[in-house]
Amino acid sequence: MNIAFDEGYTFGLGAFETISVIKKKPILLDSHLARLNKALDFLNIQNRPDKVSIFKWIDEAELSHRAVLKLMVSENNILKSFRENPYTEADYAKGFAVCLSPVRRNETSPLVFHKTFNYGDNILEKRRAKAQGFDEPLFLNTRGEIAEGATTNVFVVKDGQIFTPPIAAGLLPGTLRGWVLEHFAVKEKTLCPEDLLCADEIFLTNALLGVMGVRRFEAQNFMLGSVSGEIRAAYEGFYSKS
Numbered sequence: 001m002n003i004a005f006d007e008g009y010t011f012g013l014g015a016f017e018t019i020s021v022i023k024k025k026p027i028l029l030d031s032h033l034a035r036l037n038k039a040l041d042f043l044n045i046q047n048r049p050d051k052v053s054i055f056k057w058i059d060e061a062e063l064s065h066r067a068v069l070k071l072m073v074s075e076n077n078i079l080k081s082f083r084e085n086p087y088t089e090a091d092y093a094k095g096f097a098v099c100l101s102p103v104r105r106n107e108t109s110p111l112v113f114h115k116t117f118n119y120g121d122n123i124l125e126k127r128r129a130k131a132q133g134f135d136e137p138l139f140l141n142t143r144g145e146i147a148e149g150a151t152t153n154v155f156v157v158k159d160g161q162i163f164t165p166p167i168a169a170g171l172l173p174g175t176l177r178g179w180v181l182e183h184f185a186v187k188e189k190t191l192c193p194e195d196l197l198c199a200d201e202i203f204l205t206n207a208l209l210g211v212m213g214v215r216r217f218e219a220q221n222f223m224l225g226s227v228s229g230e231i232r233a234a235y236e237g238f239y240s241k242s
Contacts, residue, residue, distance in 0.1 A: 001079065008074020012117040015039035020085060020207050020239075021067040024058055027239045028207065031175040032071075039114035040073060049078050068208060074117070087209045092232070095215030095224045096204060098149065100193060101125045101137035105147040107170030112147075115172055122150040136204060138196075141170040146191040149204055152212070153177040155186070157201035157227045162186045176205040179238075180231060201225030210235055 008014030017036045020027040029051065040048065049071055057080055058069065066085040071078070103121055111118050121139075129137040129150070138154060141147045146154055148171035156163045164181070166188040167173050180186060196202055202214035202222060211232035213224035 003079065004076035006074050006076040008072075008077060008117055013043050013045070014072060014074030014077070014117040015043060015045070015115055016070060016072040016117065016119075017115060018208060019069045019071070020210075021058060021063060021069050021082075022239060023065060024063060025239075026054065026058060026069060028175045028179065029054070031178060032207070035115065035173070035175060036071065036073065039116060042110065042114055043116070045073065045075050047073055047075060047078060049073060049080075072117075085208055087212075091209070092212065095213040095222075096135040097133065097216040098136045098138055098202075098204070098214055099129055099132065099134040099218055101129070101139050101150070103139060105139040105141045105170040107141040107143070107147065107168065109170075112170045113167065113172065126150040139170075140193070144192065145169050146193065146196065147171045149206075152204035152206045152209070154191070154196075155180070155203050155205065155228075156191060156195055156199040157203075157225060158195075158199050162227065163189045163191060163195070165189070165191050174205060175207050176210065176235070179235065180205060180211075183234065183238075184231060201227055203228035203231070 015036055017032045019032050061082050063082060064084050068083050068085050070081045103125055105112055125137045136149045136152055138149050139147045146165050147169045148154060153174045164186055165171060196217050197220055202217060204212045211228055213228040214222055215224060
């Protein structure tokens with residue numbers, strides 16, 4: 001793999017996407033490319049991957065049933081890699097344990113709204129949480145509001161209603177977050193840690209794990225609820241037919 005030296009690799013001015021590939025079918029590809037192109041527009045990068053190339057790369061690759069395509073784009077590079085999707089049925093049966101990160105999301109920075117190479121906070125906080133026995137850390141913004149997970153978007157169920165933080169809280173609008181908002185009655189609402197503690201159910205989403213129920217937030221345990229199970233089943237039905 002040849003990498004041209006550019007501002008992507010000197011200043012982090014590049015964008016990436018991780019796309020679920022199931023039975024050689026890239027899931028929500030149009031949504032991923034729309035988000036990637038929006039980030040590249042923001043970074044003033046003209047270099048773009050095209051769908052024909054993406055389908056060719058997938059067709060030529062030896063992939064497992066559930067794979068992941070990662071695209072990394074900077075001024076002079078379009079890089080791709082494949083790997084297996086790490087999430088298993090055992091993960092869904094168990095659910096995730098999540099904690100609060102001591103690092104705050106800066107909702108005033110335009111970088112938080114794009115999936116750029118500036119991803120160090122996410123990786124380091126994910127590793128710290130893992131070392132403490134958690135699956136995912138959640139970031140608060142500078143106002144103390146729930147923003148997002150290191151790799152996920154957050155949803156809360158209370159009295160049969162589904163809530164998720166607004167983008168203005170300082171979060172990356174996930175492709176699966178968008179799908180859930182499109183297909184279910186979800187209210188974007190400012191959420192605080194107390195809202196999670198008194199929730200009936202919490203679940204997380206991203207393109208690779210899909211819909212993941214939360215079994216524990218900090219020291220408080222939760223039942224894996226029916227709402228996240230319903231949404232997960234609907235999403236799996238969607239991509240199996242698309």
